[in-house]
Amino acid sequence: MVLTAHRGICVYCGRSRATTLDHERPVAERGADIWWNFVPACDGCNRWKNGRTARNWVRDMDLHHRYPKVGFTSRAMRPEVYVGIPRRVERVQGEIADIDRRDWFRHHYGRETHRVKAGMFEALERCKTELKGYPYHPWTAPKVREADADTCVRRVCCGWKDRQAWFSAPTMILAEEDRTAFLRAAYRAKLYPGDLLGELVRKHLADLNDSIAE
Numbered sequence: 001m002v003l004t005a006h007r008g009i010c011v012y013c014g015r016s017r018a019t020t021l022d023h024e025r026p027v028a029e030r031g032a033d034i035w036w037n038f039v040p041a042c043d044g045c046n047r048w049k050n051g052r053t054a055r056n057w058v059r060d061m062d063l064h065h066r067y068p069k070v071g072f073t074s075r076a077m078r079p080e081v082y083v084g085i086p087r088r089v090e091r092v093q094g095e096i097a098d099i100d101r102r103d104w105f106r107h108h109y110g111r112e113t114h115r116v117k118a119g120m121f122e123a124l125e126r127c128k129t130e131l132k133g134y135p136y137h138p139w140t141a142p143k144v145r146e147a148d149a150d151t152c153v154r155r156v157c158c159g160w161k162d163r164q165a166w167f168s169a170p171t172m173i174l175a176e177e178d179r180t181a182f183l184r185a186a187y188r189a190k191l192y193p194g195d196l197l198g199e200l201v202r203k204h205l206a207d208l209n210d211s212i213a214e
Contacts, residue, residue: 001105002038003124004131006092009040012049012085013077016042019121024089026051035102039092048075054089058082104139107152135190159192172197 003018010016018040025031028051049057061082064073095101109127114120134156141154144162152158159165174182186196
């Protein structure tokens with residue numbers, strides 16, 4: 001949930017891939033060891049920040065920029081980069097705190113368990129691949145119905161849970177290139193593939209009715 005925020009990029013440098021969860025307020029400074037205190041960071045920035053809040057780190061880097069010989073921090077970051085850190089952190093924390101987003105990740109990946117860090121990164125790549133397959137963030141999609149259980153019912157990812165979904169539909173035989181073109185068309189139209197198929201069927205039935213009437 002955290003590592004996919006901010007487009008998967010480090011919230012501090014805004015350039016490197018986020019590979020670590022950083023405590024925005026360090027545990028040593030009574031920061032909570034919980035999701036709302038986590039931000040996505042690259043390993044280098046996480047180490048560089050070194051037990052400071054984001055605002056204190058920005059302060060030290062600003063002092064380092066003004067008085068480089070004093071050594072307020074270990075190395076310099078360009079001012080145009082570090083001045084934006086508080087704003088980026090606030091924006092990312094708001095993104096992570098979005099209840100619809102959190103529920104989507106909990107429903108889809110909440111049961112993931114990892115004995116080693118490599119397992120977490122495998123799940124992360126699977127998640128990124130899944131998210132790329134949607135035309136927009138799935139947690140912003142309308143619900144197919146009100147959930148009567150703690151489960152995802154977002155149309156773009158879990159539209160098959162719609163009570164009107166037709167599970168006994170005959171097999172649709174398409175060449176691979178036609179199937180790919182259909183999925184791309186659904187993506188461009190920002191539709192769940194089943195919705196696009198339903199629209200095409202309804203249009204075809206309407207055309208048949210018109211031809212019969214004529």
